[in-house]
Amino acid sequence: MGYKVAVVGATGNVGREMLEILAERGFPADEVLAVASRRSQGTEVSYGDKTLKVKALETVDFSQYDICLMSAGGAISKEWSPKIGAAGCVVIDNSSAWRMDPDVPLIVPEVNADAVAGFAKKNIIANPNCSTAQLVVALKPLHERATIKRVVVATYQSVSGAGKDAMDELFSQTRAIFVNDPVEPQKFPKRIAFNLIPQIDVFMEDGFTKEEWKMTAETKKILDPKIKLTATCVRVPVFVSHSEAVNIEFENPISADEARSILREAPGCLVVDKHEPGGYVTPYEATGEDATYISRIREDITVENGLSMWIVADNLRKGAALNAVQIAEVLVNRGLIGDRAAA
Template sequence: MAFRVAVVGATGAVGREILKTLAERDFPVKEVAALASGRSAGQEVSFGEKGTLKVQNLDKFDFRGTDIGLFSPGASVSAVHAPRAAQAGCVVIDNTSHFRMEPDVPLVVPEVNGHHLQRFAKRNIIANPNCSTIQMVVALKPLHDAARIRRVVVATYQSVSGAGKEGMDELFNQTRAVYVNDQSQPEQFTKPIAFNCIPHIDKFMDDGSTKEEWKMAVETRKILDPDIAVVATCVRVPVFIGHAEAVHVEFENPLDEERARDLLREAPGVLVVDRREDGGYVTQTESAGEDAVYVSRLRRDPTVPNGLAFWCVSDNLRKGAALNAVQIAEALVEQGLIQAKRAA
């Protein structure tokens, strides 16, 4: 069975990665529509090694007959067009933040809570979590199953691609400006990002947290367990692709590091690279273009009972966005949910 697929936001960094991932994983497509704003209509985007697609105007696109919509156009655009697509019978998998915390929209990481897909039919919309949340919960899932997590303290080191192509351009231009003794004012970020770290992602909230930090807490609870306490500090760093996280976990039950290492090695989507020697860990640049969530620096946290700490790295454009969305589509097919809906 082959499906008609629409990729919304096809000219953006995540949209292009979705098209690449669909082609690489040979998702069974009958037809792919690349959609973006009217000003991008007529451009061509690559569909992996399968050729190019001409971009169509999202505003004028009729979603009737489209089976799956992979959305990454920005929250305000998804707010308008995702319900329109869903009402036309298209199953929407949305990468934006707009629907994530709505109670009747499942928030899914297939390796963690793929069974939640059974609840998508009410709205015909499935939400893709935040990139930093996805990689963390993939690593936490096998540990939580074994010893039940009480509390997570996480500091993130997030690449500029999380802010889109414009963020990547700003890092490039500011870095070049430093070397030629030129001036380059920040536009996408609140302070210069070249050779700098900025502890500020998304808007500030009343309690002093940023919305990115809030997302990590509430999304982890919705995906994994509502009783897990999470405190995050999210930092933008001068790296083009790949998010890293320093994660400290407190469990209800004892879990030694060797057992945790074994559990992580067996977990889907996780690769453990943890040698206690120079270079025996994975960094952000090494994760770029890869599908896995890498875990390194696993060790006991002696400051709390039943504590572990680890370093977690993943490509935020792939597992943090495009790959997870495509995996959701694959899970819908594997579980027979699309076929059942279409037959009905």
């Protein structure tokens, strides 16, 4: 017997990706329910070779479901995740609403799968920020080998991280520039087409943006509270996949060759690192792929025990939908939830 899974936010970029990945990976589901707001009720979405009709969130009896993949935004999650969890359905939430709650595990399966057992306190598990997820997948095996002291990261984040409207804005602005029409920013604070915006989320009192704070706080919670991390997060005119230029300082010596060898064996990582033109991965090539790609691994001679590298991953997959499905797989494979049909 299989599990009953509800996908909340099924009409959004990440929700559609969740449905696709559930089908791709053959998740053991007897039933998959597509859920969204009332205005989307009746909309059709794809699940493998099937078509699902969207149900309104308020009409669903979650006591009949085992797992809820939640991708409907922080405000909806704050209201609904506790209700769904109280009904006996485990929520795997993609928003920032629960990430720093001490009673909610923040999980990247390749990094801290054992922490998932803490979900029982609230029946909620949090997915990290997309830029954090790919970063910690690459940092974890290196931290185990040489102990990371400090990380400096600059991100190059695609517009899909800001939703479908943001993708539409990049497309419409690009077209407007080619035909010499006026360009008026709506989703972003400045023009995004043929431009870079060094602001993601709101500014905080210390001058960092909330996105930059998330990367710091989440890395500490997932990987190690002793790691010091500073980030500069930049939105770039790319539709899908986030890139990161990362500088790491270790307590113990580690060479570029050793790091390359470790990362080649690490779960979720794929090293493409040839010292020649094109011998690295770009966002275009990572789109639609599950791996976290690592390139440009080299020793940083400005600090003792330092490395620099380039990390790229599909933010809609590893940064969101894939990670959520992988968490659901951990719950099933470790026997942490029983399917309702068998009960």
